[in-house]
Amino acid sequence: MSSESLVDSAPSPWRAWTNLVLLSLRRQARAHWLVWVSVGLLALSAFIVHINTSRGRWTMGHFRSPRRSGITFEQRLVQVKLAGQVPWSPEARGVHFATTAAWATVTHITSALPRFSNWIVFFLFATFLLPLWTLSFATEALGREREAQTLIWTLVRPIPRPAIYLAKYLALLPWCLAFNLGGLFLLCWLGGEPGRTAFTLYWPAALWGTLAFAALFHLMGASLRRAGIVALLYAFFLETVAGNLPGNFKRLSISFYMRCLMFEHGQDYGIGPERPWIYLPVSDTTAWLVLAGATAALLVAGMVVFSRSEYLDVR
């Protein structure tokens, strides 16, 4: 070994931090099993949406009245149209025309967006896919490095621990946002016209929801050894199940506020909770404040936890 003296230069803490953000961003690109599960769920969801779109199932055209035994709304509309062949009086013809138009509009157009919103955006995306996709990246930002014993390489560098935590959060955000907003876009695009309208209405809520979920799951990654499993349990029980229960308990879930934001944005299209007296939504301002506040509070909490934690599993 030779003895060359090392170059003399002043290192910059700011540059160290930005380098950490970039390095973490690159490391986050390494797909692991949770990401593959997320990709699989996205593919499955996209397939379901595509099938429904191709069969025109977003409208109420296939609804039956009476339920199950009766004819479909589409068939009813055909009957109504056929009734127009009868030589009615001009007044009656006018009424018939208005009825047919209203019936057709409800059956073909205005029912599509609420149905797509309810099933794909509120139920599937907001309460299940978005939390799952977010946790697959967010719990791994620190959790995977802890498991792989590579966190030590960051912890022994001259970067303050809160800054390390923040850098990891910023590095995981592009992946979470890309997956969540990209996934929402794909599902909406495959959903046809109602889907495209839904994306323009709901992407801001998905953005805020992603920020808050990412902050929560990142905190779990910093404080729990098996963060992925705990986050999965949380996403299923608190967000999916408890988030749909009547009463105020669901106000503890992030997806509740995200859906409240979505309801507010879709209000002009007649979109809202099916039973508002049970759902008890909050205003969009409140929902936004809670999501932004939760993001900030969870980030600060995570920085404090991370800066005080001794990772005995990191050697």
Add this chain to the structure above:
Amino acid sequence: MPDSVEDANPRRADRALTAAPTDGVRDEAITPASITLALPRAVDAARPADIPAGRADQAAKQVALRFDRVSKWYGPVIGLNQVTLELRSGITGLVGHNGAGKSTLLRLAAGQIRPDLGAVHIAGRHAWTAAAKRHLGYCPEHDTFYEDWSGRRFLEGMAQLCGYSRAQARERTDNTLQLVGMRDRADRPLAGYSKGMRQRIKLAQALLHDPELLLLDEPLSGIDPIGRRESIALFRELAERGKCLLISSHELEELEKLTDHVAIMAAGRIAAVGTLPQIRAVLDGHPLTIRIACDQNQRLAGALWQLDHIVAIERDHDSLLVRSRNPHGFFQKVTELAITLPLEIHHLETLDERAHDVLDYLLGGRRG
């Protein structure tokens, strides 16, 4: 073994840290109660020409690592018990059996865990802080890397995390790879590296930012003999530059080649700090075995047997194996006898002054 083995007295520590020569044990007034002994200084005589003398001297004066009555518990189990330690420049070996507290001490020094009592400082800064880490190079025992990256890319990434620009990181990586002898092999993926190559990359990442304090956990493990020689030469060179190296190792023979200054840990405490002969010297109650051969072995044996501190005398071919509880008294008596009888002494050797024996004694035979 004394009840209180580490020296918490700053005055005594200071004297030991700055004044004691490595081979001056018998001239030192060391009592059994103060087993914290002299630390070796940077070897000024061997300082390379390209290292400014002032820089090395200045480094030698600064305390690189200070443990101030540090205790650490893991639940009800105590990992480190009231440890006080100061290291300046030079190489210190850290030895002890499994569970003795070596890893806890290193992790406290590396700022990965915090003391429950006391304080750990690196170059005057709390070890937990980012400011302290600028002065620290840590080479952990485990070698898990970003396996898909090459050694060069890994080191460049680590240099960038130290705050260097891409160009600076590249230059530092190149220089450090040259230093650890990995320049021509650094472009392969880390997953394909041998244990020895991984050790070198680990060492390189600790050296990237030219820190004052190097904490090396088993740095010689898995390295081939040539690599060991090179590593030992590098460690010595770093010590000569004024760096402080704390090296934990089970390979006592290698450690002995590297330094005769060790910190021996047992039951969460520093049982002894100092050179091996110094530690040996304070263990007056522990019989020292000496091989001696002269022209009148029988007469010498008879004379020695009159002394109270002689425990046993055995004949071994043409020499005597003498076990004495008072080495100082033994050597004085042999000198007297050599003059008065007179004796022609052919051979005089202390047999159990090696680290193994000292460690065996201190740890009650449970060497780690």
